[in-house]
Amino acid sequence: MIEDNLGADVKAARAVFASGAPLLVVPLDATAGLKLSAAARKRVFAPTTSLSLQVEALYQLWGDGDPGLAAVLAAAWSWTSASP
Numbered sequence: 001m002i003e004d005n006l007g008a009d010v011k012a013a014r015a016v017f018a019s020g021a022p023l024l025v026v027p028l029d030a031t032a033g034l035k036l037s038a039a040a041r042k043r044v045f046a047p048t049t050s051l052s053l054q055v056e057a058l059y060q061l062w063g064d065g066d067p068g069l070a071a072v073l074a075a076a077w078s079w080t081s082a083s084p
Contacts, residue, residue, distance in 0.1 A: 003028050024077060031070040051076060 006013040017023070036044065045056045055076070 026070075026073070028070050031073055032068050034069040034073075036069065051080075 041059065045052050
């Protein structure tokens with residue numbers, strides 16, 4: 001089974017993987033079970049930093065009270081690491 005983003009544009013995915021750019025690839029099912037409780041979400045959103053606001057926006061776009069953290073982890077990694 002191909003992850004949706006990779007399957008949407010296989011040619012582009014191949015180009016990214018062949019580019020030589022440093023990548024951290026985490027299978028979607030590795031993050032599917034990770035959830036934040038309401039209390040944990042409150043703590044994450046409280047700082048009102050650029051990152052916490054982006055995480056909150058992802059939660060709002062999801063429209064589910066407790067979505068998985070795959071997109072959130074990707075956003076957090078991009079803000080906190082220069083490379084994997």
